[in-house]
Amino acid sequence: MIIVMNPGAKDAQIEQISEHLHKLDLKIHKSQGEDHMILGVIGDISRVDIEKVKGFDGVNKIIRISESYKQCSRTFKPTNTIVHVGKVPFGSKEIAVIAGPCSVENEKMVHKLSREIKRYGAHVLRGGAYKPRSSPYTFQGLGEEGLKYLQDAAFASGIPCVSEVMAISDIDLFCKYVDALQVGARNMQNYSLLKALGSVDKPVILKRGISATVEEWLNAAEYIVNGGNSQVILCERGIRTFENSTRFTLDLSSVPVVKKLSHLPIIVDPSHAMGNRDLVVSMARAAVAAGADGIMVEVHDDPNNALSDGPQSLYPKQFNHLMKELHIISQVIGRGLLKK
Amino acid sequence: MIIVMNPGAKDAQIEQISEHLHKLDLKIHKSQGEDHMILGVIGDISRVDIEKVKGFDGVNKIIRISESYKQCSRTFKPTNTIVHVGKVPFGSKEIAVIAGPCSVENEKMVHKLSREIKRYGAHVLRGGAYKPRSSPYTFQGLGEEGLKYLQDAAFASGIPCVSEVMAISDIDLFCKYVDALQVGARNMQNYSLLKALGSVDKPVILKRGISATVEEWLNAAEYIVNGGNSQVILCERGIRTFENSTRFTLDLSSVPVVKKLSHLPIIVDPSHAMGNRDLVVSMARAAVAAGADGIMVEVHDDPNNALSDGPQSLYPKQFNHLMKELHIISQVIGRGLLKK
Amino acid sequence: MIIVMNPGAKDAQIEQISEHLHKLDLKIHKSQGEDHMILGVIGDISRVDIEKVKGFDGVNKIIRISESYKQCSRTFKPTNTIVHVGKVPFGSKEIAVIAGPCSVENEKMVHKLSREIKRYGAHVLRGGAYKPRSSPYTFQGLGEEGLKYLQDAAFASGIPCVSEVMAISDIDLFCKYVDALQVGARNMQNYSLLKALGSVDKPVILKRGISATVEEWLNAAEYIVNGGNSQVILCERGIRTFENSTRFTLDLSSVPVVKKLSHLPIIVDPSHAMGNRDLVVSMARAAVAAGADGIMVEVHDDPNNALSDGPQSLYPKQFNHLMKELHIISQVIGRGLLKK
Amino acid sequence: MIIVMNPGAKDAQIEQISEHLHKLDLKIHKSQGEDHMILGVIGDISRVDIEKVKGFDGVNKIIRISESYKQCSRTFKPTNTIVHVGKVPFGSKEIAVIAGPCSVENEKMVHKLSREIKRYGAHVLRGGAYKPRSSPYTFQGLGEEGLKYLQDAAFASGIPCVSEVMAISDIDLFCKYVDALQVGARNMQNYSLLKALGSVDKPVILKRGISATVEEWLNAAEYIVNGGNSQVILCERGIRTFENSTRFTLDLSSVPVVKKLSHLPIIVDPSHAMGNRDLVVSMARAAVAAGADGIMVEVHDDPNNALSDGPQSLYPKQFNHLMKELHIISQVIGRGLLKK
CATH class of the missing domain: 3.20.20.70 (Aldolase class I)
Structure with missing residues (x-):
């Protein structure tokens, strides 16, 4: 999961999000782009409520990398189910x-x-x-x-x-x-x-x-x-x-x-x-x-x-x-x- | 309800539809267009299953004139419901x-x-x-x-x-x-x-x-x-x-x-x-x-x-x-x- | 083409439409339904501007029976074009x-x-x-x-x-x-x-x-x-x-x-x-x-x-x-x- | 711009993309997620052809952070144009x-x-x-x-x-x-x-x-x-x-x-x-x-x-x-x- 912050997002805003995600045992990887701070979220994000995180101040958008479903995904089970x-x-x-x-x-x-x-x-x-x-x-x-x-x-x-x-x-x-x-x-x-x-x-x-x-x-x-x-x-x-x-x-x-x-x-x-x-x-x-x-x-x-x-x-x-x-x-x- | 027949629809096909609709107490009004015979269906069509009638041989398309809902329509009750x-x-x-x-x-x-x-x-x-x-x-x-x-x-x-x-x-x-x-x-x-x-x-x-x-x-x-x-x-x-x-x-x-x-x-x-x-x-x-x-x-x-x-x-x-x-x-x- | 009039459409309204269509050499076939007067329009309707006719007072809706295109239709030319x-x-x-x-x-x-x-x-x-x-x-x-x-x-x-x-x-x-x-x-x-x-x-x-x-x-x-x-x-x-x-x-x-x-x-x-x-x-x-x-x-x-x-x-x-x-x-x- | 690589993408694949982007004067910031390597692309990406980059081997998806239009954006000109x-x-x-x-x-x-x-x-x-x-x-x-x-x-x-x-x-x-x-x-x-x-x-x-x-x-x-x-x-x-x-x-x-x-x-x-x-x-x-x-x-x-x-x-x-x-x-x- 990637969190794109608004241009000019404040440290306190990033801190607030980090804290929230740390509580869910997730790691944050920060990366400063031209205009936007990008937060890479690492770990099992199935318990993250994306709509909720979108609501934090300073968040511009959130991009899922992995699928929102889990047991139905081919990543979870690579062989065809009969x-x-x-x-x-x-x-x-x-x-x-x-x-x-x-x-x-x-x-x-x-x-x-x-x-x-x-x-x-x-x-x-x-x-x-x-x-x-x-x-x-x-x-x-x-x-x-x-x-x-x-x-x-x-x-x-x-x-x-x-x-x-x-x-x-x-x-x-x-x-x-x-x-x-x-x-x-x-x-x-x-x-x-x-x-x-x-x-x-x-x-x-x-x-x-x-x-x-x-x-x-x-x-x-x-x-x-x-x-x-x-x-x-x-x-x-x-x-x-x-x-x-x-x-x-x-x-x-x-x-x-x-x-x-x-x-x-x-x-x-x-x-x-x-x-x-x-x-x-x-x-x-x-x-x-x-x-x-x-x-x-x-x-x-x-x-x-x-x-x-x-x-x-x-x-x-x-x-x-x-x-x-x-x-x-x-x-x-x-x-x-x-x-x- | 209007039934548009295919160009060249046969009398027997029109007869079959008429019979079906007469059983539902509906009247048919025939009108020959340039290419298509048009059947106007008159009466309470709420019991007609339009998908079914579409299935009769020779039917080109069916056009509803009145609404498919009844009690919710303004025709049924002209004044606002509070x-x-x-x-x-x-x-x-x-x-x-x-x-x-x-x-x-x-x-x-x-x-x-x-x-x-x-x-x-x-x-x-x-x-x-x-x-x-x-x-x-x-x-x-x-x-x-x-x-x-x-x-x-x-x-x-x-x-x-x-x-x-x-x-x-x-x-x-x-x-x-x-x-x-x-x-x-x-x-x-x-x-x-x-x-x-x-x-x-x-x-x-x-x-x-x-x-x-x-x-x-x-x-x-x-x-x-x-x-x-x-x-x-x-x-x-x-x-x-x-x-x-x-x-x-x-x-x-x-x-x-x-x-x-x-x-x-x-x-x-x-x-x-x-x-x-x-x-x-x-x-x-x-x-x-x-x-x-x-x-x-x-x-x-x-x-x-x-x-x-x-x-x-x-x-x-x-x-x-x-x-x-x-x-x-x-x-x-x-x-x-x-x-x- | 079929013209469905509003419930309670007046004779003068129907007359106005008929006149307009007669000028285009089209014939009108009237048919009184339960609620709506239905006008069947017979003849070459390619010159009729449907949007215009929709604008006449008293018109509820208009239904095309034949296609709006002509030379491209299979009715016009039944065999495949190569x-x-x-x-x-x-x-x-x-x-x-x-x-x-x-x-x-x-x-x-x-x-x-x-x-x-x-x-x-x-x-x-x-x-x-x-x-x-x-x-x-x-x-x-x-x-x-x-x-x-x-x-x-x-x-x-x-x-x-x-x-x-x-x-x-x-x-x-x-x-x-x-x-x-x-x-x-x-x-x-x-x-x-x-x-x-x-x-x-x-x-x-x-x-x-x-x-x-x-x-x-x-x-x-x-x-x-x-x-x-x-x-x-x-x-x-x-x-x-x-x-x-x-x-x-x-x-x-x-x-x-x-x-x-x-x-x-x-x-x-x-x-x-x-x-x-x-x-x-x-x-x-x-x-x-x-x-x-x-x-x-x-x-x-x-x-x-x-x-x-x-x-x-x-x-x-x-x-x-x-x-x-x-x-x-x-x-x-x-x-x-x-x-x- | 963020490039998400497929799980198991090879170094050579990442290298190929990096080279391509370096030629356009862009910097790459790598970040390894749970399953995916994420590449953050920093610099003026208006000259990047995103469809082209999607075509590189190993690329899973590409996410734009900034808008694809430039002079029409409020970022470019914050005040209303009259x-x-x-x-x-x-x-x-x-x-x-x-x-x-x-x-x-x-x-x-x-x-x-x-x-x-x-x-x-x-x-x-x-x-x-x-x-x-x-x-x-x-x-x-x-x-x-x-x-x-x-x-x-x-x-x-x-x-x-x-x-x-x-x-x-x-x-x-x-x-x-x-x-x-x-x-x-x-x-x-x-x-x-x-x-x-x-x-x-x-x-x-x-x-x-x-x-x-x-x-x-x-x-x-x-x-x-x-x-x-x-x-x-x-x-x-x-x-x-x-x-x-x-x-x-x-x-x-x-x-x-x-x-x-x-x-x-x-x-x-x-x-x-x-x-x-x-x-x-x-x-x-x-x-x-x-x-x-x-x-x-x-x-x-x-x-x-x-x-x-x-x-x-x-x-x-x-x-x-x-x-x-x-x-x-x-x-x-x-x-x-x-x-x-």
């Missing part, structure tokens, strides 16, 4: 695919879709039972019934399943039915929920907040890991920008960026960002080419009558074709798809 | 001021600050006891103890108090101690929390999410109001943009925009966005000039030693000076400050 | 690659790099001679001398070359030396320059402005095409967002979006957005997987001593490896690289 | 107001408006003659004829006038007719134009680019000042964000930020950002309360029939009322309006 959803590994050499409907609408549809995606090579079934909808007047999900159908359908196809949890009070319920709990973009900084997931013995798929920087995202993961649950899979799902030809802007560069900064696996969900199935296919291919450890896509056999997010769901046939393309693209970059 | 925090009205002709420390750090400081802000004319005391911090390693607040100190200090000064709630399980506790519950920007789309606050008999101050559009913000308010609690105060606190000379970009235009769209009161918190006390003063003045029903600012008598957000807290003297300026600015635009 | 830079086609089934140094630094380096990129399969040489730099104190390019070196080096390798033009007064000079003129992101809405390029008989590579929507970008292309020059290649190079782990956010979804809306070829330049060579490789692969008609990358044989943008330039060896990967990825999606 | 448009001072204690139509539409209207705004207290007349329009098919301005009408109208009212210049070749023409040349947001990084304006003997009003950071904006101003023309007035006009209830998001916090960083005057144009006259009034008041040295607003006596930007133009009566409010608000903060 997270298992059921028996499916995420973060290994091979790429894993999660597919299924946006919402679990009824028992029959989720069974049918589970069989189809499994046949075409998907490894994990997804399906929403509790839906975060921007309006209180739209379909909010089937609730526990939906989770039950999801579990049954996944079991019948011999694959694990994931679903989004929105409230702490639902966590125990989810643990009965699903193999991984998903935290949606809107809850990425719901710290109470993150803390609660820290003591769960199931993997967590943590979607990136729609306006979260990569750093904030890794800090959100740190809440879960620091709570004791190191099975976190990051999921890029698009950020909010000024561009309105798609619903969100899928930030595929976050994939190689996260790979550099963290040992956690990262997957990409192009469905919500694109809002249109043709674009989803293009971006799913691009995600794998960019180095993602997996993708998550919505598939629906009758998107016209889907209860939510129809236009972005792939037809099963499209999904089948996509899987064949991903098979080769992943090999080009030295990886490959996980076996069915 | 929300009382304790006995302090928000949304009346006069402007109300909330002030206090970012965090309740100890009993003494919050008592001292409460007396000071009250003396200079503030109407409500603020103070955080449960803090949403981006890193799990920084100060997370005093918890219930903090709420207790806050309540005592406010009581001693004869003013009401507000604090931020982060978890559903804490709501009952908060109701014992505070006069209004604040929902932070990071939880603006935590729909479980919003629903729970819908059945609380205390006002809610709903901060705008850092990347929420005004429409999403009003929809979040709709969750609370639809749950039965119509006492919602909106609070602009800055949005995330590319500009990095301030922490967030305070979107003051949201004030007149919200005033037009909704009957709910709107206040502005310039402290978090600016991150620097000199800028806070400028923007507090600007907020009142722009038409805000109130402001919320952080005040700290020893910001250098604040446990959180020191650099953005006003010195009591600055706050005193600001109040005098607001007194006149609010009169210029035909309003005035609430009496002490 | 633009030739020298003899190299952009927009055909095969993918074309532009490579070279950020800046032409001296004669020797550009000759050496031209030979290398040609050997590894690049089809066009790039190199800046006039540089748009955010600070007036940094290297601004070699000017005409640089263009001369670039042309000589390209000629010696038997490939065409492109460079960025910044001023109308330089256009004639560029036409003597280069096979295509590039318009940089900062000049995408420099309409005087765009108009001047409309009468040039060389292809134009039009980079997307750092905060331009896809629609604005296509409108900028329309300026060139409408001036008489239909040889426009669009180039995605990253947009500005809040994320700061990369210099810009590469919006790869713009590739399939543009393909849908326009017949013009679109390429991707990942170098400037990423600012780091490892990320450039990932995103170049992703760009081709997403469906780009070509890519443009910076290559430098001694990036440590590059006069500009060193860290984002690929080493020739990396470029060689990337070309082999692109060869296969492009085949997976049914395309392939152009022959050397 | 720029005169005709005889009207911008940047003094008193606030100056520029008003007029978006476009000069005909001789009569600009004369009439000039008289009206002058009567209500405006100090400078504005009016566009060359319009940057996103579509080539909309009204592009009257050209020289428009400038002539503008000058005549301003002269008849005894006030100076400003208009936007878009091309280098038009600069001489503008100098014959106007008292200040405006650079529009779309040309803020048109460096050729900025350089050309550096040798003009008239003030330049430099609008902020729609996605320009404050730092880039000040660097754009530096181009003009470095060219020899120190008469630059900055103009905030809104930035592009995700919010779409207004056309742009007016960033009023840029006012106090610029005041801190630079000695140049800063004014605010709320008209283009808001796109709606009611919002313009609120934001104009807020701009003055935030500390702007002036405002620029569009006024039109018949906005319904304006050839461009009608809905955002104030009615003369509204403008009159606004001026009275600004009169008092400016006094509250110790300033006041310039006399008529």
Whole structure:
């Protein structure tokens, strides 16, 4: 950590900061620049409250050198972490695919879709039972019934399943039915929920907040890991920008960026960002080419009558074709798809 | 609602959509443009799932004419809603001021600050006891103890108090101690929390999410109001943009925009966005000039030693000076400050 | 075009608008909704000034149905346009690659790099001679001398070359030396320059402005095409967002979006957005997987001593490896690289 | 400037950087942190190409301590610069107001408006003659004829006038007719134009680019000042964000930020950002309360029939009322309006 003092900062001001940092067992290295005194802070700065130090008189700015997250950083653990959803590994050499409907609408549809995606090579079934909808007047999900159908359908196809949890009070319920709990973009900084997931013995798929920087995202993961649950899979799902030809802007560069900064696996969900199935296919291919450890896509056999997010769901046939393309693209970059 | 069909959309496609909408008791008005068939949808569209209709074959785009929120809209209720925090009205002709420390750090400081802000004319005391911090390693607040100190200090000064709630399980506790519950920007789309606050008999101050559009913000308010609690105060606190000379970009235009769209009161918190006390003063003045029903600012008598957000807290003297300026600015635009 | 009137709009207001539009030979189709009168406008609306119509009393909002650009739209010309830079086609089934140094630094380096990129399969040489730099104190390019070196080096390798033009007064000079003129992101809405390029008989590579929507970008292309020059290649190079782990956010979804809306070829330049060579490789692969008609990358044989943008330039060896990967990825999606 | 090396950077790498910087007469101060070697660079770094240094092997990141602009910074010149448009001072204690139509539409209207705004207290007349329009098919301005009408109208009212210049070749023409040349947001990084304006003997009003950071904006101003023309007035006009209830998001916090960083005057144009006259009034008041040295607003006596930007133009009566409010608000903060 580097503290840049204002031009003409007084000795007493520097002294005040030094004292504060010494109490935290940190060493200070002073260096006088042309205009500014620069203080290099040496030691474990994880306990320093940077906002607080910014408040000291005479401070111009503070620059972090090391990351604010710790256990999630590649510095802390240089080798890739492999997270298992059921028996499916995420973060290994091979790429894993999660597919299924946006919402679990009824028992029959989720069974049918589970069989189809499994046949075409998907490894994990997804399906929403509790839906975060921007309006209180739209379909909010089937609730526990939906989770039950999801579990049954996944079991019948011999694959694990994931679903989004929105409230702490639902966590125990989810643990009965699903193999991984998903935290949606809107809850990425719901710290109470993150803390609660820290003591769960199931993997967590943590979607990136729609306006979260990569750093904030890794800090959100740190809440879960620091709570004791190191099975976190990051999921890029698009950020909010000024561009309105798609619903969100899928930030595929976050994939190689996260790979550099963290040992956690990262997957990409192009469905919500694109809002249109043709674009989803293009971006799913691009995600794998960019180095993602997996993708998550919505598939629906009758998107016209889907209860939510129809236009972005792939037809099963499209999904089948996509899987064949991903098979080769992943090999080009030295990886490959996980076996069915 | 208007549905624009693709050029060359087939009759069967239009028929399919019409049938779906007729089931919802809606009428369709067809109009053939140069290239596109346009369907005007007439009736109560609040139950229409727009994403679903987008999914029908042949649909090019859908345009909402009326707002997606209902009870929060000015169409629904043309007169301003006045929300009382304790006995302090928000949304009346006069402007109300909330002030206090970012965090309740100890009993003494919050008592001292409460007396000071009250003396200079503030109407409500603020103070955080449960803090949403981006890193799990920084100060997370005093918890219930903090709420207790806050309540005592406010009581001693004869003013009401507000604090931020982060978890559903804490709501009952908060109701014992505070006069209004604040929902932070990071939880603006935590729909479980919003629903729970819908059945609380205390006002809610709903901060705008850092990347929420005004429409999403009003929809979040709709969750609370639809749950039965119509006492919602909106609070602009800055949005995330590319500009990095301030922490967030305070979107003051949201004030007149919200005033037009909704009957709910709107206040502005310039402290978090600016991150620097000199800028806070400028923007507090600007907020009142722009038409805000109130402001919320952080005040700290020893910001250098604040446990959180020191650099953005006003010195009591600055706050005193600001109040005098607001007194006149609010009169210029035909309003005035609430009496002490 | 659809005009939504305010609730309670008066007949006289509707009459005023109708008269205005009738003068432009447009027909009006009225449709009374629950709250709003809706006017459908039928005919060639390219001459309508939408901002002006928004200004009429009683107008609530205006919704465009057709695109604001015309000659660049796929509706206007359904088949892909192929633009030739020298003899190299952009927009055909095969993918074309532009490579070279950020800046032409001296004669020797550009000759050496031209030979290398040609050997590894690049089809066009790039190199800046006039540089748009955010600070007036940094290297601004070699000017005409640089263009001369670039042309000589390209000629010696038997490939065409492109460079960025910044001023109308330089256009004639560029036409003597280069096979295509590039318009940089900062000049995408420099309409005087765009108009001047409309009468040039060389292809134009039009980079997307750092905060331009896809629609604005296509409108900028329309300026060139409408001036008489239909040889426009669009180039995605990253947009500005809040994320700061990369210099810009590469919006790869713009590739399939543009393909849908326009017949013009679109390429991707990942170098400037990423600012780091490892990320450039990932995103170049992703760009081709997403469906780009070509890519443009910076290559430098001694990036440590590059006069500009060193860290984002690929080493020739990396470029060689990337070309082999692109060869296969492009085949997976049914395309392939152009022959050397 | 601080250079942070990668963990484990080699001595040879540090040596290479040191040599490079020594050649530029800079001194290096080494400081070994926990993980990273930190190099403090001391001396005049304006000639250092930071991108280049980032390209050296072993470099992790580079942090600027001093600003990249120089002559525009308050460090360079601590006192406010006052720029005169005709005889009207911008940047003094008193606030100056520029008003007029978006476009000069005909001789009569600009004369009439000039008289009206002058009567209500405006100090400078504005009016566009060359319009940057996103579509080539909309009204592009009257050209020289428009400038002539503008000058005549301003002269008849005894006030100076400003208009936007878009091309280098038009600069001489503008100098014959106007008292200040405006650079529009779309040309803020048109460096050729900025350089050309550096040798003009008239003030330049430099609008902020729609996605320009404050730092880039000040660097754009530096181009003009470095060219020899120190008469630059900055103009905030809104930035592009995700919010779409207004056309742009007016960033009023840029006012106090610029005041801190630079000695140049800063004014605010709320008209283009808001796109709606009611919002313009609120934001104009807020701009003055935030500390702007002036405002620029569009006024039109018949906005319904304006050839461009009608809905955002104030009615003369509204403008009159606004001026009275600004009169008092400016006094509250110790300033006041310039006399008529």
